Amino acid sequence: MYNYTPTGVYSAKALADEEREDRKKDKENRIFETERYFSQLTNNIVRENSNIKPARLKEFYDQIIKGEGELLLLNNEIKQIYVKLLNFQVPKKGIDRLKEINGSMQYIRGNDEKQSKLVNMDYFSVRIDKMPTFSYQTADAGMLFKKIRDNFLTLSKGKVTFESNCKSSTINGNWEFLPYPPNYKNELNIWEKQLGFSIFIIKAGGGFKETIGGDHGAVLESEISQNSWIFTTIFTPKSGTQPFSGHRQFGIHQDKDGNYRFFTRAIDRIWPSEMILYLKDKECTIKDYLIIADATWHNLIKNVSQFINDNYGKTTIMPEEKKRIDFNVFFSKFRSQKPVTFVGNVEQFKE
CATH class of the missing domain: 1.20.5 (Single alpha-helices involved in coiled-coils or other helix-helix interfaces)
Known part of the structure; x- marks a missing residue:
């Protein structure tokens, strides 16, 4: 040697x-x-x-071979819809609408020190076993979609009570979607006529019963199609930052067995407000926010189910699907150089 x-x-x-x-x-x-x-x-x-x-x-x-990086399996755990939502680009008309209220986009990427490390990808749905009847007419998917939109502000309203992860306190949370002030009627008219780019403020109340109120937010209707729409998170002078950054889609589609479902699904990250971050630990706050978020969409699905049943339909609330992984790993693997300009309604079960 x-x-x-x-x-x-x-x-x-x-x-x-x-x-x-x-x-x-x-x-x-x-x-x-x-x-x-x-x-x-x-x-x-x-x-x-x-x-x-x-x-x-x-x-x-x-x-x-080299043991480098983090293996991220696609398979059925991360569906193509989440990749499309990750790369969705809000149209210029939507950006122009935000300028009217001095608002701006709240992007899913950036501000890692304030946002959660994990990205949330979820899917909540109710299967429609029998279509409801409105004014003696059995609804088809299009009619039901319109009826749910017409009643969305009522169906989405809810509350939840749970023990906080941050300290020995009970959180009495509640939320409500409202047309963005002061032009309530104009925003509601845009929404009801499905013109696109309506703006809603999400009033959150309750919080810790001995300390603070809720963390308000706001969303822009960034896409509307025949049977789905997307809410994108935004910053506004009246709401500050939105508690979640990303895109959430709502709509009706058919599952692999041909049954219609009303659903909501999203890709987003938690972004607590400056005040809440100051008062409590970030990581336990994120856990609390996830509890409230899950309760929000479970509540919507439950109310839609009841709405259909009350109108002589029949439903089954389906198991929730939730995947939470490292955002930067997901972003590095699935971020496209060519943005998606239209998502539309992608079947959750499409291969």
Whole structure:
């Protein structure tokens, strides 16, 4: 191995240093050979199937062979709809509407020190086993969608009581969607006529019964289609930051068995208000916000179910689906350079 034998007081150190250097070079050579072998394999695989992306193969190679990165499985846990919502871009008309109220977009990315590390991806739904009847007419999917929109402000209103994760206190939370002031009638008219880009403030009350009130928010109706719409979170002078940053879609679609469902689903991150962050620990506050959020959408689905049943229909509330993972990992893997300008209604069960 060596061309000489060191002598003297530093001989042991010199031997150790040379052994470490040899091990380092040997390791580098092995990695080089492995990388070259990987390139050969990749070329062979891509030749057989041109749709396979070498970059994605490299990700899995680094994770499995070199132990680098975090493996993020797509499969059925993260559906394509969430990737589309991640890359959804609000149209210029929506941005222009925000200028009217001195508002601005509240993006899902940025301000990591204030937002949650985890991104929430959820899906709440109620299956319609029998269509309801309105004015002696059995509804189809389009009519039911319109009826739910017409009654959304009532159906979405709710409250929840639970023990806080931050301290020994009971939270009595409540929420209500209201047309953004002061032009209530104008916003409601835009909403009811499905013109798109209506703005709502979300009044939140209760909070800790011995301390503070709720964390208000606001949303922009950033997309409207024949059977779905999207709310996008915004900052406004009257609401401040929105407790969740991202996009939430509502609508009616058919499941894999052909049954219609009313649903809501979202990709968003928690963004507590400055005051709440100041008063309580961020991580336990995030847990409280998730409890309130889950209660909000469970309440909506429960109320829609009751609304359909009260009008001679029949429903089944379906199990909730929730996935919460590291946002930056998700963003780095699924962020597209080409933004999505229209989401539409993508079936939750579409392969």
